Amino acid sequence: MANLIKKDIQKIFNYYEPALPKSLSRINKLLKLLGKPHFRLEKIIHIAGTNGKGSVLTFLKSCLFHNNLTVNALISPHLLRINERIVIKNNFVKDKILIDALNRCDNQLKRNEITFFEVITACGFDLFSQFPADWNILEVGLGGRYDSTNVIPKKNVAVITPISFDHENYLGEDILSIAKEKFGIVNKATPVVIGKQKKEIVEYISKNKFFKKNKIFMYDKHWVVKESQGKFIYEDEKDSIEIRAPHMIGSHQIMNAGLSIATLRFLKKNNDLRIEDQIIKKGIMNAKLLGRLEILKGRISKKLNNSEIWIDGCHNPSGANAIAKAMKSINSKDTKK
Incomplete structure (x- = not known):
């Protein structure tokens, strides 16, 4: 594989299966062969949901960057280049580093069946352990329970963006079945920040004893976001923040920004992060993500x-x-x- 990757790193899709039955066994086996790099990671934010995952990750990364912190991140899908899927210390992974990581994975596989997403996730964990950052942010690729990113044993916070219908053939035909797959990234020890959800999902959360009161920070119960003439106001039980509307356009992006602020403030509340409101404002206002309601220029x-x-x-x-x-x-x- 190495020679062809050197010729065109963007063609690695062709080397692996596009889809296989739901299971974490394949990636766990590969990670074991790589020395279990995911067990060495600390300071982890894990994001699942239907829409807004990439935007929330971008807002969080921008705020942490403006707080003089480094971020490693797993992102999917990519827009232009596969390198966009792995961020190492605030920058997309360089070709040479990605090629070396892919070759390490491939040398262990011995032609075993595995998906592209499982391999790129293993590469990311391998690189994160080699190049430690202050924070690691993981974006779920599909679902949550059986997603390759869900092999992480412990995380500082799970973030659930709005859940709606998507990939029903894989996740389930009704909204609660889909929600349960997304909530699969949350275990009993995981604090969770939850964005705006449909009524059925809110009722499911409120009736489920799995979600402990001191471990949950939920939209419309613990925090809210209000729009107001070119700006928005985030409010929770402790304080409020007024911020100019972000570069990313739309009311949905204001909700994504609010969920990101809630996550940062929840981490601060749990003594996992030191960050001031002025830094959060700066990070939110300067966050940019290509391919999100973007006007083409040139x-x-x-x-x-x-x-x-x-x-x-x-x-x-x-x-x-x-x-x-x-x-x-x-x-x-x-x-x-």
């Missing part, structure tokens, strides 16, 4: 004559509704000008 825009091309990576009904709402708001503002 040569193509010059040929459009008063037209625009906007792109977004949403891929399910709930995401499409959020983008439609944001575009309607943008058009309404343009009409008033």
Whole structure:
């Protein structure tokens, strides 16, 4: 595999299975052969949910960066290059480092069946143990319970973004079945911060003794977010923060920003993090993520004559509704000008 990877690292998709039955056994076996690097990781934020995972990760990473901390991260999917899936100390992994990590994994596999996502996750854990950062942020690829990132034995906090219908053939046909798969990243010892959820999921959480009162920080019960004329206000039981609307457009991004603030403040409350509100404000306002309701610029825009091309990576009904709402708001503002 090494020679072809050196020729084009972006073609490694072709080497592994696209999908296999739900199981953590394959990645656990590979990680054992690599010396269990995931057991050496500390300071972990684990993010699951249907929509907003990448945006929440981006907000968190920006806030931690502005707090003079380094971040390693596993991100999926990538937009342009596979390197975007692994962040080492605030930067996308370099080709040479990624190639070496992939070769280490491949040398252990001996042609065993394994998925691309399992391999790239193992590479990430291997690199995180070699290049330790102040924080490790893990974004679930699919579901949660059987996701490759869920081999981490202990985490400082789990974050659950809004849950809706997606990948029903894999996660379940009804919303509670899907939610239970997402909540699979939470164990009894894991503090959890929960974003805005559907009524059925809120009722499930409130009736489930698994979610201990001192371990949960939930939207509309412990924290809220309110929009107000180009800014938003985050409030919890201790304090409030007023912040200018982030670069990322849409009410859904304000909710993602709020969930990120709730996570940081919950970590602070649990004495896992020292961070001031001014740093949080700076991090939220400066966070940027390509491919999230982004207007294309450059040569193509010059040929459009008063037209625009906007792109977004949403891929399910709930995401499409959020983008439609944001575009309607943008058009309404343009009409008033």
